[in-house]
Amino acid sequence: MTILELPEASVAPLVRAVADAPDRAAVGERFARAAWSLVAEPGDGDAGRLVAELGAERAMAALVARVREEPAPGEPRIPDAALQRWRGRVGAGAVQLALRQAARFAAALVVPGDDDWPRGLDDLGEHAPFALWVRGDRAHLRALDRSIALVGARAATAYGEHVTMEAAAGLVDRRVAIVSGAAYGIDGAAHRAALASRGTTVAFLAGGVDRFYPAGHDQLLQKIVERGAVAAEVPCGVAPSKWRFLQRNRLIAAATQATVVVEAGWRSGSINTANHAAQLGRPVGVVPGPVTSSASAGCHRLLRESEALCVTTPSEMAQLLGEEEPIGSGVDADGGAADAPSPLDATRLRLLDAMSTRSGRESERIAIISGLAPDRVRAELGLLELEGLVRRRPSGWIRTVPEPA
Amino acid sequence: MTILELPEASVAPLVRAVADAPDRAAVGERFARAAWSLVAEPGDGDAGRLVAELGAERAMAALVARVREEPAPGEPRIPDAALQRWRGRVGAGAVQLALRQAARFAAALVVPGDDDWPRGLDDLGEHAPFALWVRGDRAHLRALDRSIALVGARAATAYGEHVTMEAAAGLVDRRVAIVSGAAYGIDGAAHRAALASRGTTVAFLAGGVDRFYPAGHDQLLQKIVERGAVAAEVPCGVAPSKWRFLQRNRLIAAATQATVVVEAGWRSGSINTANHAAQLGRPVGVVPGPVTSSASAGCHRLLRESEALCVTTPSEMAQLLGEEEPIGSGVDADGGAADAPSPLDATRLRLLDAMSTRSGRESERIAIISGLAPDRVRAELGLLELEGLVRRRPSGWIRTVPEPA
Structure with missing residues (x-):
C-alpha cells in the first residue's frame, strides 16, 4: 500500500487535526507535503524542483506511478537517481504514523502559503523544506x-x-x-x-x-x-x-x-x-x-x-537587521572619534600642549613652543579665554585645565 | 643671529659627529635638515613642500631671507601663515644646542638618501620627517x-x-x-x-x-x-x-x-x-x-x-607582510573545513549516520534510513569496508567507528 492509497477517511481527520486544512484540496496538498517531508531527506533539490513544478500532491502521485512502473502520461520524468533514493520510503505507513504522533504531541503542520509560514524559508528555493512540524x-x-x-x-x-x-x-x-x-x-x-x-x-x-x-x-x-x-x-x-x-x-x-x-x-x-x-x-x-x-x-x-x-x-x-536605531536608544551609544583631530582641534591641541597650568607664558613664547603663528595664537587664546580653558595672569597666559582635550 | 649665520667652524664638526657627512655640501644639507626639524612642527606640509622643491639648505636660506625681509630673487614665496609659524624659531642657537646634545648622547642624524634611512618614511610625502635622530x-x-x-x-x-x-x-x-x-x-x-x-x-x-x-x-x-x-x-x-x-x-x-x-x-x-x-x-x-x-x-x-x-x-x-609562508611553517597551521561537506563527504556522512555500531542493518534498510539510493549504498559500503570503517556481520552491516567523520 503506497502513501497515496491510504483511505481518506483514515488520514483526512489527522491532516485536519495537525494542519488546519480548510478544504479537500488543501487536505490533499498538506498530506502530500507531510509525505514528501518523510520521503526526501532535508534539502533534496530533486524533490524540491518536482514539488515546485507540480505541486506536492501531483508530484507525489507521479512518484507513486513511477514506483509502480506505470508512469502517468505527460508527467515529467523523475530522475533515476532520485527515484532510487525515494522508492524505499514510499509505501510505508510512516506518514500516517507521523501524523498520528504529531496529533498526540499537538504538533501543527505548517506549509508554504500559511500565514504562519516563515517567509525567509522561501529563499532556500528548491532546497526549502516542504513543511514545518511545530509544537507550541x-x-x-x-x-x-x-x-x-x-x-x-x-x-x-x-x-x-x-x-x-x-x-x-x-x-x-x-x-x-x-x-x-x-x-x-x-x-x-x-x-x-x-x-x-x-x-x-x-x-x-x-x-x-x-x-x-x-x-x-x-x-x-x-x-x-x-x-x-x-x-x-x-x-x-x-x-x-x-x-x-x-x-x-x-x-x-x-x-x-x-x-x-x-x-x-x-x-x-x-x-x-x-x-x-x-x-x-x-x-x-x-x-x-x-x-x-x-x-x-x-x-x-x-x-x-x-x-x-x-x-x-x-x-x-x-x-544587522538594517534598521536605523533611534538616536540614543542603544545601551552602548558612544560617539567620539579617535581618528586624526580636525584642523581646528589640532591647533587647539598644539596650543594647549604649549601652555602650563602654573607658569604664565606670553603669546609669543607659546607661538614658538607650539610652532603656531603668533596672530593665530592670540586669536585662539581669546576664544579659549571665553571658554574658560585659559586665563591671563600678570606673568602671561596659563592653562586652567590640567589635561588638554 | 639666524640659524645659517652660525660660524661653520662651530657647527661643521658637530654635524660631522652626528651625521657622518662626507663633504661640505653634505654638511650644509644635513645641518639645514637638523634646522628644519627644529623650526617646523612634525608633519608641517608647507615646510615639506619647500624642502622637496629647493632642498633643505636653499629652503632654509629662503626662510632666513624672508625673516630678514630681504627676499632672494627667484625663490618661491613662503606662505605668510607658514612664515608666522616658523619665524619665532629661526635665530635661536637651538640647532647648535640640539646638535651638541645629540653628540653628547651619541645620537646620529639620519637623513633621506642615507643607507639607513627607512624607505617607508618617504611614503609620507610632504609630511615626511626631515631627519631622524637615532640612538643605538x-x-x-x-x-x-x-x-x-x-x-x-x-x-x-x-x-x-x-x-x-x-x-x-x-x-x-x-x-x-x-x-x-x-x-x-x-x-x-x-x-x-x-x-x-x-x-x-x-x-x-x-x-x-x-x-x-x-x-x-x-x-x-x-x-x-x-x-x-x-x-x-x-x-x-x-x-x-x-x-x-x-x-x-x-x-x-x-x-x-x-x-x-x-x-x-x-x-x-x-x-x-x-x-x-x-x-x-x-x-x-x-x-x-x-x-x-x-x-x-x-x-x-x-x-x-x-x-x-x-x-x-x-x-x-x-x-600581513604579503609573503607566502612555507607550508607547515606556521605554529598554528590547521587546514580542514567546517563548511558544507563536499558531495562525497555528504553521502558518507548520511550513510554512516544511518548505521549502528551494534545492530547489523541490511543495505536496503540503510538506504531507507539514509534516504540514499540502494545501489549507491552498496557501492559506498564496499569502499568503506576496504577502509575498515564498516564491517559485514551475519545480521547485516555495522559501523566500526563510534563517531562518523
Missing part, C-alpha cells in the same frame, strides 16, 4: 519576521554564555525574536535568556519534534513549547543525525534576518550556519573573544575568511 | 625593511600583554623587526619580548631621544639603545606633547610594512596609528579580545569600521 503556538512563527539567530559552540565558556545572555536579553528589549538550535552551550543560553526576558524564541530541531534533543534540554524545550515554538522539517519519529543537523542549520539561517555566532570552535557547526546565512545574503555577525580561547577560534576564522561583521553589543547585533 | 646602532634601521608595528593601549590587561609577548616572539622567529612607541602597556611588552627573543626592535619617540619617555621605561629604552635603535624626528631637547605623539604615530605606521593593534581602548592613540597605516595603504591587523573588556573596544571598533584584518597568531600577523 504556531502564531509565534510570525515573530521570525524580525528575528536573529544566536548560535554557537556546545562547548561554550562562561564568557560565551555570559555574552549570549546579554545579547539575547538586549535583542528582546529591541523586540527581536531569538532563534537557535536548542543545543547545549550557546544555543541553550540564547533560548533561556530570551525566555527570562519574556521574549519570543523559536528552536529548530534536527529530528522530529516528538523527541527532544538533547535529552538534557527536555525541560528547556518544554518551556519553549509553552511560550514560543519548537519546529522541525522532518516529521515526528525521525531521529536527528549529523546530516540533518547540517541541514537544520540552513533553516535557522533562512528563517531569520541575521545570524550571530557567539563562540565557535575551529570546526563548529555554527560556522556552517553562518555560511548558509552568507549564501542567502543574510548578514552574519561574529562575537570576538580572547585569541587564547579555542572556543572563539571559529569566530575569528569567520572574521578573517568571510564577510562576517564583528559585533560586540546587542545594539550592534540589532543593526 | 643606526644600522638597525635597515631591519625596518621587514618590520611590523606592534602597538596598543597603555592600560593593557594581562591578556593583552600575554598576546603581545607571544606575537613579538613569534614574529622575531620569522625574522621580523618589532617597532613600537615605548609606551607603557602593549608597546613596552612588544619591545621587551623582542629583546628577550634576541630580535631587532626600534622605538619611535614623540620627544627628543635625549630624554626618555616615559620615565619608567628608562631602563627598557637604554636596552633598546644597546641592542636596537631609539629614533625621533624632533631634535634633542624637544619635549613630547600630545600633538607630537599623534605625529609620532605616523612614523611608526610609515616605517613598517604593517601595523598590528593588540589592545586599544575606544579612543586609544593606537587607533590613530592604525588609521595612519591605512591611509598609507599598509595592512592593519587587529587582535580581538573579550567584548567585555574595554581594553579591546578600540580593536573591535577597527574591525567594524575599517578594513583592518582580524589576526590571532604570529603566523597570521606575518602574513
Whole structure:
C-alpha cells in the first residue's frame, strides 16, 4: 500500500487535526507535503524542483506511478537517481504514523502559503523544506519576521554564555525574536535568556519534534513549547543525525534576518550556519573573544575568511537587521572619534600642549613652543579665554585645565 | 643671529659627529635638515613642500631671507601663515644646542638618501620627517625593511600583554623587526619580548631621544639603545606633547610594512596609528579580545569600521607582510573545513549516520534510513569496508567507528 492509497477517511481527520486544512484540496496538498517531508531527506533539490513544478500532491502521485512502473502520461520524468533514493520510503505507513504522533504531541503542520509560514524559508528555493512540524503556538512563527539567530559552540565558556545572555536579553528589549538550535552551550543560553526576558524564541530541531534533543534540554524545550515554538522539517519519529543537523542549520539561517555566532570552535557547526546565512545574503555577525580561547577560534576564522561583521553589543547585533536605531536608544551609544583631530582641534591641541597650568607664558613664547603663528595664537587664546580653558595672569597666559582635550 | 649665520667652524664638526657627512655640501644639507626639524612642527606640509622643491639648505636660506625681509630673487614665496609659524624659531642657537646634545648622547642624524634611512618614511610625502635622530646602532634601521608595528593601549590587561609577548616572539622567529612607541602597556611588552627573543626592535619617540619617555621605561629604552635603535624626528631637547605623539604615530605606521593593534581602548592613540597605516595603504591587523573588556573596544571598533584584518597568531600577523609562508611553517597551521561537506563527504556522512555500531542493518534498510539510493549504498559500503570503517556481520552491516567523520 503506497502513501497515496491510504483511505481518506483514515488520514483526512489527522491532516485536519495537525494542519488546519480548510478544504479537500488543501487536505490533499498538506498530506502530500507531510509525505514528501518523510520521503526526501532535508534539502533534496530533486524533490524540491518536482514539488515546485507540480505541486506536492501531483508530484507525489507521479512518484507513486513511477514506483509502480506505470508512469502517468505527460508527467515529467523523475530522475533515476532520485527515484532510487525515494522508492524505499514510499509505501510505508510512516506518514500516517507521523501524523498520528504529531496529533498526540499537538504538533501543527505548517506549509508554504500559511500565514504562519516563515517567509525567509522561501529563499532556500528548491532546497526549502516542504513543511514545518511545530509544537507550541504556531502564531509565534510570525515573530521570525524580525528575528536573529544566536548560535554557537556546545562547548561554550562562561564568557560565551555570559555574552549570549546579554545579547539575547538586549535583542528582546529591541523586540527581536531569538532563534537557535536548542543545543547545549550557546544555543541553550540564547533560548533561556530570551525566555527570562519574556521574549519570543523559536528552536529548530534536527529530528522530529516528538523527541527532544538533547535529552538534557527536555525541560528547556518544554518551556519553549509553552511560550514560543519548537519546529522541525522532518516529521515526528525521525531521529536527528549529523546530516540533518547540517541541514537544520540552513533553516535557522533562512528563517531569520541575521545570524550571530557567539563562540565557535575551529570546526563548529555554527560556522556552517553562518555560511548558509552568507549564501542567502543574510548578514552574519561574529562575537570576538580572547585569541587564547579555542572556543572563539571559529569566530575569528569567520572574521578573517568571510564577510562576517564583528559585533560586540546587542545594539550592534540589532543593526544587522538594517534598521536605523533611534538616536540614543542603544545601551552602548558612544560617539567620539579617535581618528586624526580636525584642523581646528589640532591647533587647539598644539596650543594647549604649549601652555602650563602654573607658569604664565606670553603669546609669543607659546607661538614658538607650539610652532603656531603668533596672530593665530592670540586669536585662539581669546576664544579659549571665553571658554574658560585659559586665563591671563600678570606673568602671561596659563592653562586652567590640567589635561588638554 | 639666524640659524645659517652660525660660524661653520662651530657647527661643521658637530654635524660631522652626528651625521657622518662626507663633504661640505653634505654638511650644509644635513645641518639645514637638523634646522628644519627644529623650526617646523612634525608633519608641517608647507615646510615639506619647500624642502622637496629647493632642498633643505636653499629652503632654509629662503626662510632666513624672508625673516630678514630681504627676499632672494627667484625663490618661491613662503606662505605668510607658514612664515608666522616658523619665524619665532629661526635665530635661536637651538640647532647648535640640539646638535651638541645629540653628540653628547651619541645620537646620529639620519637623513633621506642615507643607507639607513627607512624607505617607508618617504611614503609620507610632504609630511615626511626631515631627519631622524637615532640612538643605538643606526644600522638597525635597515631591519625596518621587514618590520611590523606592534602597538596598543597603555592600560593593557594581562591578556593583552600575554598576546603581545607571544606575537613579538613569534614574529622575531620569522625574522621580523618589532617597532613600537615605548609606551607603557602593549608597546613596552612588544619591545621587551623582542629583546628577550634576541630580535631587532626600534622605538619611535614623540620627544627628543635625549630624554626618555616615559620615565619608567628608562631602563627598557637604554636596552633598546644597546641592542636596537631609539629614533625621533624632533631634535634633542624637544619635549613630547600630545600633538607630537599623534605625529609620532605616523612614523611608526610609515616605517613598517604593517601595523598590528593588540589592545586599544575606544579612543586609544593606537587607533590613530592604525588609521595612519591605512591611509598609507599598509595592512592593519587587529587582535580581538573579550567584548567585555574595554581594553579591546578600540580593536573591535577597527574591525567594524575599517578594513583592518582580524589576526590571532604570529603566523597570521606575518602574513600581513604579503609573503607566502612555507607550508607547515606556521605554529598554528590547521587546514580542514567546517563548511558544507563536499558531495562525497555528504553521502558518507548520511550513510554512516544511518548505521549502528551494534545492530547489523541490511543495505536496503540503510538506504531507507539514509534516504540514499540502494545501489549507491552498496557501492559506498564496499569502499568503506576496504577502509575498515564498516564491517559485514551475519545480521547485516555495522559501523566500526563510534563517531562518523
